[in-house]
Amino acid sequence: MLEIKDLHVAVDGKEILKGLSLSVQAGQVHAIMGPNGSGKSTLSYVLAGRDGYEITSGSITYKGEDLTAMKPEERAAKGIFLALQYPVEIPGVPTLTFLKTALNSQRRARGESEIDALGMLKLVREKAKSLGVKEEMLKRALNVGFSGGEKKRLEILQMALFEPGLAILDETDSGLDIDALKVVAEGVNALRDPSRAMLVITHYQRLLNYIVPDRIHVLAKGRIVAEGGKELAHELEAKGYAEILKETA
Amino acid sequence: MAATDTKEKIAALGEKYKYGFVTDIEMERAPKGLSEDTVAFISAKKGEPEWLLEWRLGAYKRWREMKEPNWARVHYPKIDYEDAYYYAAPKTAEKPKSLDEVDPKLLETYKKLGIPLHEQMALAGVAVDAVFDSVSVATTFKENLNKAGVIFCPMSEAVRDHPELVRKYLGSVVPVNDNFFATLNSAVFSDGTFVYVPKGVRCPMELSTYFRINASETGQFERTLIIADEGSYVSYLEGCTAPKRDENQLHAAVVELIALDGAEIKYSTVQNWYPGDEEGKGGIYNFVTKRGDCRGKNSKISWTQVETGSAITWKYPSCILRGDNSQGEFYSIAIANHFQQADTGTKMIHLGKNTRSRIISKGISAGQAQATYRGLVSVHPKSENARNHTQCDSLLIGGKCGAHTVPYIESRNRSARIEHEATTSKIADDQLFYCTSRGIPQEEAVALIVNGFCREVLQQLPMEFAVEAQKLVGISLEGSVG
Ligand SMILES: Nc1ncnc2c1ncn2[C@@H]1O[C@H](COP(=O)(O)OP(=O)(O)OP(=O)(O)O)[C@@H](O)[C@H]1O
């Protein structure tokens, strides 16, 4: 489903990803762990197509298509979703309006019919309820004044709404209390599907107790330096990155 | 509310400048240039009484002695006032009595503009006066309004049918010698809208006027006068379009509002005159004087404007808060893209006790455009307990445009409380990325963010128009990023 080969990425002329390769099959959930500054968010931005992240060599294909030439909105319409580590505030734009605009833009790009206001309200309400997002929040300006946890829930709500083919969650668990973590994990698990792949970036093994990954990759200094099954998370938790990096060096 | 037709009409405003077309209709004009003869010609064409001709000639004399103002932050080549026409009207024998008698070409024009003058407008609850170059060509729903006692008619008709009202109020808010452009207007004004709402009447429908410049080399000088008698309420909306031409055309209107005791006037503008092309060629010079007089106690005047068109905008809708406890409001969105220049703002003149004013201005600049907010809050010595709150926000899109804020505050009473807040921001990359990564194309993302920025003002528009005004905001920023 997602195939990354020998990817090199530079930001402002500085190389951040240095030959990263990764392959995720449909139906699988992969976790990416790694020290601060190792390039995890950079990888997620590159996948979503953010400006300023220059691919100097290597390739990314999604469902066999070259992703690198597509604009972010084209990728979104093709089913790529990135839950941001730091969701952005947009003053004056009601959350519901944003959700509606985004979903209908994606549908339009795919040649599907748009959902009308009423249909959208029903759809969003239903998802909001299952994720414990208060209706009152949907009327407020997007992410403005939302608590850290509320912002993260809203990211997952969007994932549930867009039903992406590849979901990338960048530290969605950071800043969540234990109950919220469970709700978010349930939301993610509910979307697990043979046709869908997920890339879960996290620092904590705790999340992986709820979202059990098929595979764990350790990213350090712009490269995948270790890989393993779900037990790798326990090992990392016990030993820390330094130890693992030494072992793999 | 069955507002779809109304929506369509503003929806039309909201698509890429598509009113650039010209209606091919035979026109009658005054001779080129400006002289006493031109003024007399216009007055005679309208069959005006002697007093009004005198009034015009007086204005003309004053104007000859006046200098064009140059304090605004706008730049344009010198206007040759002798090289323009001051009157142009479709050549029909007489003003049609009903819509069925209106020249089909004109009806077609308004249809193309998205303004159906027929029954559909009733569904939307909006009465329309359509002004084509120098004359009003149709006014709808007069009967319905008559029943309520509301007078809504072209200015030229009001001069004929309600001379006592016109004579009493015309020039009582914007005096003949107020400023260069207003004085010019007083001499040569052609048509415009007159509204009178009697005591205690809540006007049963939205009133609106559509101004259309069609003829080339012709200025438009309309004059609008709205009087809300004691305890009455009226909401009025004006919309404007003009053909695409390489030349610059002058639009110098005067709008006067009078609110007596306890009356309220809500005046909204969606201005989409041709802004010129992407290189800055052509476009309307919009030099307009709009002023409201809260003459009575507890009266209220509220200006809301969405200014997206014109090559140059020079416009300061103001409130004179004369009556005790009166309130003035100014809500403004001014968008300048490409080479447009906008110098706009308001004046709040506090004369009465316990008067309140509120200013919310949202300026958006993109391309190489310059947007200036210029505002005056003045509190006179006898105005006890005056309150003003000003919020003035600028948004920049790209690195070549500019935003400027010029607030003047004059307080001559110690009990006054005046608050001024100003912000300048840019659309952040991470905001754009957040939108595009969720599937929203870049231009739509800009429109969404800008509409969010303008929200407090958009909310002030009559419901039927708000949605479509949002579209207009998006359209006028096309090509501003990427
Ligand atoms: N514009 C930039 N210019 C230079 N360096 C940058 C720029 N943006 C990011 N970096 C650097 O790239 C590296 C990788 O950053 P990234 O955000 O991808 O790390 P991360 O693995 O997500 O870290 P964390 O776990 O703290 O979220 C960091 O060293 C960061 O400082």
Ligand SMILES: [Mg+2]
């Ligand atoms: Mg990160």
